[in-house]
Amino acid sequence: MFATVTLQDWENLVKKQLKTDDIYAILSKENLEGIPVKPYYDKSPKSLKNLPKVEESTHLVAKHQEGLEEDAYAFLLDNNAETLSDKTIFVANKDLAGHIRLSEENRYFSLIDVFVNNEINKQLAEELLSKNFEKNICVDVSLYQNAGASITQQLAFALGKAKDLAEVFGAEILDKLIFKFAVGANYFFEIGKIRAFKLLFNQLAKEFNLDLIPYIFAETSLRNKAKNDEENNLIRSTLEIAAAMIAGSDAFFANDFKVQHSTELSEEISFKQQVVLAYESIINVFEDAANGSYYVEEVTQQFAENAWKLFVELDNSGSFSENLKSGKIAELIYNQAIAEQNWVEEGKIKLIGVNLYPKLEKTKSVEQLYNSQEIKPVRWAEMFE
Secondary structure: OOOOOOHHHHHHHHHHHHOOOOHHHHHOEOOOOOOOEOOOOOOOOOOOOOOOOOOOOOEEEEEOOOOOOOOOOEEEEOOOOOOOOOOEEEEOOHHHHHHOOOOOOOEEEEOOOOEEOOEEOHHHHHHHHOOOOOEOEEEEOHHHHHHOOOHHHHHHHHHHHHHHHHHHHOHHHHHHEEEEEEEOOOHHHHHHHHHHHHHHHHHHHHHOOOOOOOEEEEEEOOOOOOOOOOHHHHHHHHHHHHHHHHHOOOEEEOOOOOOOOOOHHHHHHHHHHHHHHHHHHOOOOOOOOOOOOHHHHHHHHHHHHHHHHHHHHHHHOOOHHHHHHHOHHHHHHHHHHHHHHHHHHHOOOOOEOOEEOOEOOOOOOHHHHOOOOOOOOOOHHHHHO
């Protein structure tokens, strides 16, 4: 028989090893998301049911190139590829969406966002809704992550865009949406982000008397990638792919690990990261692999609560489009991005080969990188390149 071990026993052991009575001051981790992270978790505030996904297994999406037809089941298309069959096709080009030939052997999804110049392009939306796609319109919030938005902001903005679309085109459009997220560097927080959105979208759908699961297309972030020592980008993106799969994304795309001077080989290597993870660990087939983790469940629920609160706050001041036009969305992102970039400069956020091993000299200021009036992608490493 094993002796009963209490949490106090564990605390005493940690105090002894760290040679301090105040273990929380050492082990508690500060973050810019406003989410308290405890040294350990012995329970979850509320047990969640399995958070389902639409697809049985996460689609591993490749940018189409000749020779990958046998290796990839799903493709991201910028140009027509009539030879594909029995594939899942994600169309990212609005011109291609207008004339692509649909084959009965394939499945088609639109990755085209209809928010153009801070408002909904109704003509584009109606054209996409007329197509025989499984999901017709993309709510793209990857730009906001790459521009420096917090996780709470990304989730609230996704809800805001979805609500705007529902109010213009009717609640039935909610079942025609695909949500595109960029997955960043904070591994467990990113798992919590994807899981939290499943709760949030279902809650939004219920406001319209619907019970829906969001279709989530995830991709690697550009924000934490660097031009120098690009092989480190592969390590960063591997963790992002794993987080998205564990969180239960329906499809995943790995951006080229080479920030500049992309080649067919680098694109293929980036795609095959997903293949290695899927075939070696089989994490892409689980419905909700993170369920039961006290830590992940707690951050999931905190993100959901914080994002719903921000969504309601923004909604009370106007539609998402109105908040875009007024500059409120840009200001929120700007303030968060500045704080994040300062952490990179101070070394609180570590990037190997950029601000650590070696530590490069700063070449650009925060003011040169960011504009409070413009939402644009900015990589942390640009400050040192």
